[in-house]
Amino acid sequence: MTHFNFRFALNTFIAVLLFLSATGPLQAADTTKVTIGEEYWHNSKLLGAARKYQVSLPERYEGNSRKYPSLYIIDSDFHFLHVASSIKHLTRMGKLPPMIVVGVATLSDFDYVYHTTWQHSNPKEQSAEYGGIKTFNNYISNELIPIIDKAFRTNNQRAVAGYSLGGLFVLNNYLDSTSKFNAFLAMSPSVWFDNMSIVQRFKQIPTISRDVSNLDKAGNKRLFISVANEQGMGVAELVTAIKPKFKDNSNWAFVSIPEENHFSTALPALLKGLEFLAPNYGMDAGELLALGDYNAALNYFESLQQQWGGFQIEWLQAYQFAKYVFWSEQTNKIGEILKSIQSRFPDAHAQIAIQLANGWLKKNQLEKADALIAQVKLAAKKMPEWYKAKADLLTAQGKPELAKALYLRANELAKQSKWSAWEVNGLKP
Numbered sequence: 362m363t364h365f366n367f368r369f370a371l372n373t374f375i376a377v378l379l380f381l382s383a384t385g386p387l388q389a390a391d392t393t394k395v396t397i398g399e400e401y402w403h404n405s406k407l408l409g410a411a412r413k414y415q416v417s418l419p420e421r422y423e424g425n426s427r428k429y430p431s432l433y434i435i436d437s438d439f440h441f442l443h444v445a446s447s448i449k450h451l452t453r454m455g456k457l458p459p460m461i462v463v464g465v466a467t468l469s470d471f472d473y474v475y476h477t478t479w480q481h482s483n484p485k486e487q488s489a490e491y492g493g494i495k496t497f498n499n500y501i502s503n504e505l506i507p508i509i510d511k512a513f514r515t516n517n518q519r520a521v522a523g524y525s526l527g528g529l530f531v532l533n534n535y536l537d538s539t540s541k542f543n544a545f546l547a548m549s550p551s552v553w554f555d556n557m558s559i560v561q562r563f564k565q566i567p568t569i570s571r572d573v574s575n576l577d578k579a580g581n582k583r584l585f586i587s588v589a590n591e592q593g594m595g596v597a598e599l600v601t602a603i604k605p606k607f608k609d610n611s612n613w614a615f616v617s618i619p620e621e622n623h624f625s626t627a628l629p630a631l632l633k634g635l636e637f638l639a640p641n642y643g644m645d646a647g648e649l650l651a652l653g654d655y656n657a658a659l660n661y662f663e664s665l666q667q668q669w670g671g672f673q674i675e676w677l678q679a680y681q682f683a684k685y686v687f688w689s690e691q692t693n694k695i696g697e698i699l700k701s702i703q704s705r706f707p708d709a710h711a712q713i714a715i716q717l718a719n720g721w722l723k724k725n726q727l728e729k730a731d732a733l734i735a736q737v738k739l740a741a742k743k744m745p746e747w748y749k750a751k752a753d754l755l756t757a758q759g760k761p762e763l764a765k766a767l768y769l770r771a772n773e774l775a776k777q778s779k780w781s782a783w784e785v786n787g788l789k790p
Contacts, residue, residue, distance in 0.1 A: 397445045398462065403508065407500045413438075413466040414505060416513065417445035419452060419459030421676075424743070424778030427708075430460045430518035430670045431509065433501065433542070435527035436473055437464025443628050444522070448635065455643035455677045457635055458670035463509055465501060477526040479533070481555050494533060502541050518669060520544035520583075522634060524627050526551045528586075529559070532599075535584055536562055544583040544669050546634035549626055552595030560595065564602045569610050583669055584613040585634040589626035638669045643677075646684035655691055655698050658682065659705055674709035676716075676746070683716035692720075695733075711737040715746050722753055730754055745775040749788045756790060764790070 398417030405412045415437055419429060434444045441464035451457040467473035474490055476497035481487045501521075509515060521542045523531040528550025535545045536559075552559060586603075588596040600615045607613045616633045618626055642665060649658045665672035674682070686692060695717055703710045714737045721730035734751050741747035748771035755764035771788045 397442060397449065398464070405500055405504055407504050408496065412500070412505075413468065414509075415441045415445075415462075415464030415466065416509070417441075417449065417462040417464075418513070419461065420449065420781055420784075421778060422459075422514075424774075424780070426514070427673070428514045428516040430458065430520070431463055431513075431515045432460050432520045432522060433463045433465055433506075435465050435467070435477070435521065435523035435530055437466045438468075440464070440522075440524065440527075440627065440631075441466075444631060447628065447631065451632075451635065452675075453677070455645075455675070455681070457639050457642060458668070458672060459675070460670060461509070461513055461515060463505075465505065474526060477523070477530040478554060482558055483556065486555075494530060497530070498534060498537065502539070506541055516671075518543065518671065520546060520638065520669070522546035522548065522631065523550070524548040524630065525623070526554070529554055532559055532563075532586075535582065536566070543581060544585075544638055546585045546631070546637075548587050548630035548634065549589055549591060549594060549623055550586065550596065550599075552599045553593055557595045557598055560599050560602050563599060563606070566606055568606050568608060569612070582612065583638065585616070585637045586614070587616045587618060587626070587630040587633055589617075589621040589623055589630070590619045591623045591626075594623075639665075640668070641665075642668065642672070644681070646681045646688055649681065649685040650689055654689070655686065655694065655701070658685060659701060663705065674706050674712065676712060679709060679712040679716045682713060683720050686717060687720045699736075711741040711744060712746065715741060715744070715750050718750050719753070722750070722757060725757070727754060727757055743774060745771040745778070745780070745788055747771075748774065752790065 398415050400413065400415050402411055402413050404410075422429070432444070432448070434440045437444075441462070445462040445464070448457060448460060448462055452459045467476060471490070475493040477494055478491040479494050480492040506519070519542045521531055521534060521544070523529070523546070525548075528547035529552065531545045531547040532550050532552070534540050534542060535547075584603075586596065586600065588594055603613065603615075614637045616630070616637075618629055618633070621629050644652075644661070649661075652658050652661055662672060662674060662678070686695065686698065691698065699710065699714055699717075702713050706713075714733045718730040718733035721727075721733065730750070731754055734747070734754060737747065748767045752764040752767035752771065755761070755767065768788065768790055772785060775785045775788055
């Protein structure tokens with residue numbers, strides 16, 4: 362059994378203190394702020410006041426002209442940081458499609474309650490504390506969304522997420538036939554409000570079946586509901602009402618998280634909701650092996666395009682796919698593989714060619730690597746990865762001076778595209 366060495370730990374602690382006291386704290390010039398997004402204010406005509414919102418963009422957003430799905434999170438002063446950072450991390454790890462995260466701020470407890478509720482149907486329970494949900498929904502739909510769509514490259518895939526009363530707002534928005542959202546994440550929604558009147562409203566929606574050939578707008582919407590170890594939320598009654606409405610349909614899900622309470626469930630519920638929007642998204646090289654040949658792998662990629670957020674081969678998927686090609690011993694088919702990629706995923710052709718070239722470089726097959734790098738030179742002239750691969754090739758060929766200029770160019774392009782520090786550092790020899 363290993364014993365804790367108290368004397369060693371104490372001496373180490375003292376040594377660290379002495380070092381810090383001798384060197385002093387780092388100066389301001391040596392510090393850099395770590396940011397997950399940006400905060401904005403604007404004057405809302407519909408609400409008649411200054412309003413705040415936050416935006417977190419996907420990594421590598423600056424280096425392309427793509428349009429992205431967006432996720433709006435209600436009560437964002439409470440939720441934005443963990444939502445935006447979780448999505449950024451899961452996207453980086455290949456578990457989610459990249460998306461723009463928009464935080465819809467509520468500026469106080471009163472502001473939050475008022476703008477996520479309607480007025481009680483029972484006159485005895487009516488209060489000035491409630492009743493602003495219609496106005497707030499109008500603000501988001503007709504003022505905030507146009508601001509976001511104009512300033513950032515969004516597509517028509519929009520999700521809205523909310524927790525507690527924010528979850529009630531999400532459910533209400535789902536029932537709104539004019540909603541500009543097509544995915545709804547209601548985490549521990551406050552169904553109890555107004556004597557659970559929203560349950561009766563859900564009972565009135567038509568039955569939605571996946572068997573129809575052309576799903577209408579309601580059928581194409583996705584709904585996620587979760588509940589933790591909570592009493593009196595009304596979620597059980599809501600789920601009972603909803604189940605008969607979604608026959609054989611994968612566009613809704615209910616998840617119980619009994620190990621969490623009302624306050625601890627926000628992040629776990631969000632992760633479940635994101636998984637619902639992108640099930641089985643992204644396999645590593647080992648998992649791709651189980652699918653079969655490269656056509657099976659590309660068929661899998663194409664199947665992901667039907668998900669809410671769609672699918673494009675990002676750098677990580679390209680890296681994993683290239684590993685898969687080598688591991689599955691399909692390198693003799695690289696020519697036809699790239700031809701198929703050019704046809705089915707043209708935007709990923711250069712990225713995959715570069716990753717395959719990196720595979721040849723690791724095997725010291727310099728001529729094969731050189732051929733692939735040269736093949737995509739024009740298409741990849743703004744890609745830092747291309748300059749890095751070419752520089753690595755020149756280094757392997759014994760031309761370090763020529764390689765140095767290309768390493769610098771790769772670094773320069775990455776910084777222009779606002780790559781993360783870890784990505785920029787990875788471009789060094």
